[in-house]
Amino acid sequence: MEKKLKDHYVPLTTTSPIWDHFFTVAPLIIVGTKEGEGYDLAPKHMATPIGPSNYFGFVCTPNHSTYHNVKKNKEFSISFPLPDQVLLASLGASPRNADLSKSDYILSTLPTLKATFIDALFIADSYLFLECELFKIIDGFDAHSFITGKVKTAFVHKDYLRVSERDEQEQINENPLLAYLAAGRFASISQTYNFPFPKGFKK
Incomplete structure (x- = not known):
């Protein structure tokens, strides 16, 4: 039997973006790119693996240097920071200074590591690092684009590596995500529950 929307649902107009009217949960990543003689690090939250294979993508805009850096150099790094590194992610979003490169006045203050396969930086002490070659850029989402890459190398901190012998809830409790x-808030996830997959479910 079909149910109707109750009175406590509020209709949203789609003539403007709807996303600032409610909260959604997303990852927070930092994209690293080569920029001129230096580097750039930019936080993104519209980001995801693409299917079960080793592809990863994120939303960007041609108004940002990250877009042009990836298009030129055809590679990018991804850092998944820890909850206590959220300030580092915020600093990566600092407005540019016309007199100094971002590398000089922001990145020089951040703890970084050099990627191993590509010419880009990671945020040091993140729990997961990905090095990606550009797969394709899909333009046309109004002013935004979807940048996708093939993961060429990946490194995960040993405390975050899933192993069958370890209790998953204990692991996440000790190593929050x-x-x-x-838009505009963050959380440290330490309490989780097993998902109730139906019997016979397969990926």
Whole structure:
């Protein structure tokens, strides 16, 4: 039997973006790119693996240097920071200074590591690092684009590596994950529950 929407649902107009009217849970990543003689690090939350294979993508805009850096150099790095590194992610979003490169006045203050396969930086002490070759850029989402890459190398901190012998809830409790609550809040996830998959479910 079909149910109707109750009175406590509020209709949203789609003539403007709807996303600032409620919270959604997203990852918070930092994209690293080569920029001129230096580097750039930019936080993103519209980001995801693409299917079960080793592809990863994020939303960007041609108004940002990250877009042009990836298009030129055809590679990018991804850092998944820890909850106590959220300030580092915020600093990566600092406005540019016309007199100094971002590398000089922001990145020089951040703890970084050099990627191993590509010419880009990671945020040091993140729990997961990905090095990606550009797969394709899909333009046309109004002013935004979807940038996708094939993961060429990946490194995960040993405390975050899933192993069958370890209790998953205990592992996450001891090693929390960072989540971004779009738009404008974040959370440290330490309490989780087993998902109730139906019997016979397969990926």
